[in-house]
Amino acid sequence: MTTRSLWLDTPLPGFPTLTADRRCDVAILGGGITGLTAAYLLQRAGKSVVVLERDKLAAADTGHTTAHLAYVTDLRLSKLVDTFGEEAARLVWQAGQAAINAIEAIADKERIECQLRRVPGFLHASLTEKSDETHALRDETDLARELGFAASFRETVPHFQKPGIVFPNQAKFHPRAYLAGLARAIEQGGGAIFEQSEATEAAGDPIVVKANGHSVRCEHLVIATHVPLMGKTALVPATLFQTKLAPYSSYAVGAVVPKGTLPEACFWDTSDPYYYLRVDSRAESDYAIFGGEDHKTGQVADTDQCFVKLEAMLKQILPSARPDRRWSGQVVETNDGLPYIGETAQRQYVATGFSGNGMTFGTASAMMICDAITGKENPWQELFSVDRKKVRGGVWQYLKENFDYPYYLIADRLSSSEGTATIDVPRGEGKILTLDGQRVACSRDDQGQVTTVSAVCPHMGCLVHWNGAERTWDCPCHGSRFHPSGEVLAGPAESPLEAISRQQTAAAS
Numbered sequence: 001m002t003t004r005s006l007w008l009d010t011p012l013p014g015f016p017t018l019t020a021d022r023r024c025d026v027a028i029l030g031g032g033i034t035g036l037t038a039a040y041l042l043q044r045a046g047k048s049v050v051v052l053e054r055d056k057l058a059a060a061d062t063g064h065t066t067a068h069l070a071y072v073t074d075l076r077l078s079k080l081v082d083t084f085g086e087e088a089a090r091l092v093w094q095a096g097q098a099a100i101n102a103i104e105a106i107a108d109k110e111r112i113e114c115q116l117r118r119v120p121g122f123l124h125a126s127l128t129e130k131s132d133e134t135h136a137l138r139d140e141t142d143l144a145r146e147l148g149f150a151a152s153f154r155e156t157v158p159h160f161q162k163p164g165i166v167f168p169n170q171a172k173f174h175p176r177a178y179l180a181g182l183a184r185a186i187e188q189g190g191g192a193i194f195e196q197s198e199a200t201e202a203a204g205d206p207i208v209v210k211a212n213g214h215s216v217r218c219e220h221l222v223i224a225t226h227v228p229l230m231g232k233t234a235l236v237p238a239t240l241f242q243t244k245l246a247p248y249s250s251y252a253v254g255a256v257v258p259k260g261t262l263p264e265a266c267f268w269d270t271s272d273p274y275y276y277l278r279v280d281s282r283a284e285s286d287y288a289i290f291g292g293e294d295h296k297t298g299q300v301a302d303t304d305q306c307f308v309k310l311e312a313m314l315k316q317i318l319p320s321a322r323p324d325r326r327w328s329g330q331v332v333e334t335n336d337g338l339p340y341i342g343e344t345a346q347r348q349y350v351a352t353g354f355s356g357n358g359m360t361f362g363t364a365s366a367m368m369i370c371d372a373i374t375g376k377e378n379p380w381q382e383l384f385s386v387d388r389k390k391v392r393g394g395v396w397q398y399l400k401e402n403f404d405y406p407y408y409l410i411a412d413r414l415s416s417s418e419g420t421a422t423i424d425v426p427r428g429e430g431k432i433l434t435l436d437g438q439r440v441a442c443s444r445d446d447q448g449q450v451t452t453v454s455a456v457c458p459h460m461g462c463l464v465h466w467n468g469a470e471r472t473w474d475c476p477c478h479g480s481r482f483h484p485s486g487e488v489l490a491g492p493a494e495s496p497l498e499a500i501s502r503q504q505t506a507a508a509s
């Protein structure tokens with residue numbers, strides 16, 4: 001069973017690291033769908049752009065999505081209307097529609113072969129609950145139609161024998177093939193892309209971003225790093241902003257299925273957390289990508305069990321499926337269900353909190369940021385603003401999401417460690433040890449090599465947990481993730497887990 005996402009099999013062009021000082025109109029941190037789409041649009045609007053990617057392009061979140069392109073949001077339309085009103089709910093779905101249209105137009109203009117297909121999206125009754133959802137799904141259909149979106153109720157959606165709604169004209173694509181085309185277009189247009197170039201500081205006016213010991217001087221800064229970095233925002237507001245975000249892990253299994261078992265489409269159910277399925281039609285057989293089992297990052301001890309449960313559910317709904325790969329990805333939720341997109345400091349923009357709609361909200365963010373920088377009005381600006389005043393319907397959700405922080409901060413420090421010597425850590429695993437009185441995150445690779453780093457998350461001091469499925473250290477408080485050797489894989493942490501000296505470790509072994 002492969003543990004790489006399907007998309008990572010497709011290579012992207014490589015780009016150099018930053019080795020000299022640069023100047024540009026806009027510096028963009030992050031080479032995923034938001035960063036590269038923003039770079040492409042800004043460049044087409046006449047701006048000079050520099051993209052700085054900490055690792056490799058489209059390797060993190062965009063490389064681990066299941067790449068549904070849907071304007072149907074995770075938050076039910078009725079909930080959107082209850083919380084924000086009809087006009088706002090319509091605008092949210094229109095943002096998704098506009099994003100799908102933009103991806104289609106860019107792929108067409110730049111002749112990007114990214115397997116983009118318009119397909120129907122089916123929202124169907126829960127795979128796990130037995131209650132009759134017919135009435136609620138009918139109401140949801142009527143509401144979508146009242147707001148001007150095509151939708152029809154089905155007594156049974158294909159294959160599932162459950163009531164549901166079909167939304168025509170959703171889409172799916174190959175995200176890395178798309179980003180490979182975007183990166184080529186940016187480069188051909190004169191934009192500069194640097195990989196393995198982590199921004200370590202941003203300050204001043206004009207803004208100076210430091211990376212690899214060099215400076216990028218820019219008029220505008222776009223932070224497109226999924227969980228936003230602080231940039232030039234002051235510590236307190238930046239940290240407060242990060243507490244409005246809740247990172248979740250989601251799991252996906254890829255499986256070969258006999259041709260024609262299901263229509264080529266996207267499916268979601270109404271469970272919480274929900275299951276999602278994408279079916280790609282192929283020459284000999286079809287391919288299904290089935291996802292779900294979401295949980296707050298760092299808060300499930302045995303992450304392998306998430307795959308086990310997901311595969312069991314896949315076998316239940318598709319007994320003929322032959323799973324051949326699995327992977328997991330990160331989803332950032334917000335306290336009111338809408339993304340945060342906009343200016344967090346003068347001429348500094350962030351985009352985050354896309355929930356399960358990363359490809360569409362990522363693209364919509366890029367469109368909004370491009371409009372903001374080029375001085376154009378944008379219909380979604382107020383709705384998604386990072387300082388929207390009212391935490392509409394979200395106060396309790398805010399408290400709930402941040403309930404975990406003090407709990408884990410204290411509970412993990414009081415709990416007993418998982419060992420006191422590196423010999424306690426088997427191959428392929430990681431444990432929190434107490435060495436020399438310090439909490440140490442210790443992992444051992446398949447060759448027996450031991451790596452030890454501090455277990456204290458540099459963001460706000462919680463202890464990290466081992467994620468056995470991904471072989472990473474994950475923080476249960478705000479979801480930062482780290483390589484076994486401590487480098488940041490995903491924020492909000494901006495610095496690595498501190499190194500532990502070899503003598504200390506050896507002395508305690």
Ligand code: FES
Pocket residue numbers: 457458459460461462475476477478479480491492493
């Ligand atoms: Fe906030 Fe670790 S991510 S304390």
